[in-house]
Amino acid sequence: xxxxxxxPAEIIYQGELDALKRDDxxxxxANWQLSPQAVVKYLMGGTTxxxxxxxxxxxxxxxxxxxxxxxxxxxxxxxxxxxxxxxKSWVSEHLSAGISxxxxxxxxxxxxxxxxxxxxxxxxxxxxxxxxxxxxxxxTPLYRAMxxxxxxxxxxxxxxxxxxQDTLITILSEKMLPIPELNDAIFAKKGFNIIATxxxxxxxxxxxxxxxxxxxxVVVLPLPDDMQxxxxxxxxxxxxxGESLDLPVPKNAVxxxxxxxxxxxxxxxxxxxxxxxxxxxxTGNLSTAEAIxxxxxxxxxxxxxxxxxxxxETISTNLIGAIVKDPVQDKAVLEEYLETVLKKRKDYAxxxxxxxxxx
Numbered sequence: 001x002x003x004x005x006x007x008p009a010e011i012i013y014q015g016e017l018d019a020l021k022r023d024d025x026x027x028x029x030a031n032w033q034l035s036p037q038a039v040v041k042y043l044m045g046g047t048t049x050x051x052x053x054x055x056x057x058x059x060x061x062x063x064x065x066x067x068x069x070x071x072x073x074x075x076x077x078x079x080x081x082x083x084x085x086x087x088k089s090w091v092s093e094h095l096s097a098g099i100s101x102x103x104x105x106x107x108x109x110x111x112x113x114x115x116x117x118x119x120x121x122x123x124x125x126x127x128x129x130x131x132x133x134x135x136x137x138x139x140t141p142l143y144r145a146m147x148x149x150x151x152x153x154x155x156x157x158x159x160x161x162x163x164x165q166d167t168l169i170t171i172l173s174e175k176m177l178p179i180p181e182l183n184d185a186i187f188a189k190k191g192f193n194i195i196a197t198x199x200x201x202x203x204x205x206x207x208x209x210x211x212x213x214x215x216x217x218v219v220v221l222p223l224p225d226d227m228q229x230x231x232x233x234x235x236x237x238x239x240x241x242g243e244s245l246d247l248p249v250p251k252n253a254v255x256x257x258x259x260x261x262x263x264x265x266x267x268x269x270x271x272x273x274x275x276x277x278x279x280x281x282x283t284g285n286l287s288t289a290e291a292i293x294x295x296x297x298x299x300x301x302x303x304x305x306x307x308x309x310x311x312x313e314t315i316s317t318n319l320i321g322a323i324v325k326d327p328v329q330d331k332a333v334l335e336e337y338l339e340t341v342l343k344k345r346k347d348y349a350x351x352x353x354x355x356x357x358x359x
Contacts, residue, residue: 006244008104009097016042017098019052029073031149031191032099036069039098043091057094058087059233064219065091071217072099072151077172077194079157079216085287086221087233088197092153095195100150105141107152109160115167118142119177132181142194146177149189157196158205165212168194172215201285224288227273231261233288238295247299248308256310257295259351260319263342264291267323267333272341279337282323282330294318312350316358319351335359 010017017033020042026035034042043065045056058065071078072095080088096103107117116122120143126136145152157165171177175188196216199205208216224230234257242249266272268286270279284290295310297318302310324330334355342352 008102009093010101010103013042013055013057013094013097016052016054017101019048019050020054020098023048023050023052029191031189032073033101034098036066036073039069039095040065042098043094056236058091059229059236060087060221060224064221067217068095068219069099071219072193072195074217075175075193076217077196077215079218080195080197080221081218082199082221083201083223083287084199084285085289086223087288088199088221089155091221092155092195092197096151096153100191102150103153105145105150105152107141107154109154109156109158111159111161113160113164115164116140118164118167120179134182137179137182142171143177143186145194146171146175146186146188146192149191151192152194154194154196156198158198158200158208160206162206162209165206166209169211169215172212227261227265230265230288230291231258234261234291234295237292238299241292241296242299245296245300247296247303249299250302250309253295253299253310256298256315257291259348260291260294260315263319263323263337263351266341267337277341279341280333282325282333284323284325284330286322290322294322297321312354316351316354320355320358331359 020034020038024035024038026037028035032039040062041054043057044062046054048054068078068080068091078095080092082088093103096105107113117140120140121138122132123136123138126133130136139147142152142154144150171188172194175192177186177188179185198208200207224233231254235254238253238257239249241247262273264286266279267281270281271277272279294315298310298315301318302308302314306314320334323334338352338355338359342348342355345352
């Protein structure tokens with residue numbers, strides 16, 4: 001056991017990565033730890049020749065992952081696009097772990113991110129003592145990735161201001177980072193590339209300029225089409241997170257997950273699963289990631305304040321927190337759903353009762 005709350009992917013799945021390296025006979029692009037075929041197997045799951053089981057990291061269309069890996073083997077950067085909760089960051093992390101063996105070179109883009117956090121900064125004590133020099137320069141994760149020929153992750157690229165986004169244009173087109181203060185530049189080694197994630201659904205999004213868009217190959221990650229697939233994704237992540245948080249996962253977890261996914265899919269789809277009742281949708285995304293958060297929160301509540309069993313009582317508060325983002329509009333949507341849909345379902349009687357109590 002470790003006292004680190006969350007290890008990076010290359011540590012958690014080190015055994016799988018080592019097994020894939022031993023088994024990998026394919027050609028590798030410069031500075032890649034695995035061949036493109038092995039990277040895809042790492043994400044999509046499989047078995048090596050020595051019997052090591054490679055767990056499935058991404059549940060979805062294999063072609064999307066193949067396209068993402070093939071893009072990173074070229075000189076074009078990769079942009080993973082999708083609504084919140086479509087595993088963009090998860091895929092980005094595992095691509096970096098499989099290709100570079102290091103997923104920690106990451107820049108979290110926000111409205112406050114400036115050019116210094118993208119390009120490089122300065123150690124001001126050294127700068128004042130000796131003036132501009134390589135010793136005074138503070139490398140960013142992007143700078144180090146260029147120096148060493150590895151991947152750099154930019155999370156939520158569209159959160160960053162458009163003027164700061166465009167500092168990437170020279171890097172992506174010329175594979176060079178100018179350092180005008182030193183009359184010098186950093187030239188990217190083979191293997192360097194960028195994986196960016198973005199969505200266009202949240203408030204505060206800054207659209208990418210057409211010049212920057214042209215330098216990315218876009219792969220859109222969709223929400224799961226199949227309900228059983230979504231249940232499987234949530235059940236797996238809840239099990240993994242329960243283990244890392246020392247929270248026992250009860251036997252009825254999958255049954256309760258199915259109920260939560262049913263509610264989510266109906267509300268975000270605007271109709272019941274049988275298509276007979278039209279519904280209003282709340283303002284939130286009700287994504288797979290939200291469902292995972294609801295179940296992990298409920299698991300913690302059941303463990304610390306209950307008997308360890310997941311139930312409508314332990315789930316309802318977390319469920320309302322996910323659905324009701326706007327206290328007026330979303331509350332009205334949920335109340336209508338309770339009266340027109342859940343009230344008529346016998347197996348959802350406890351959810352109807354406890355959700356009404358909390359509301």
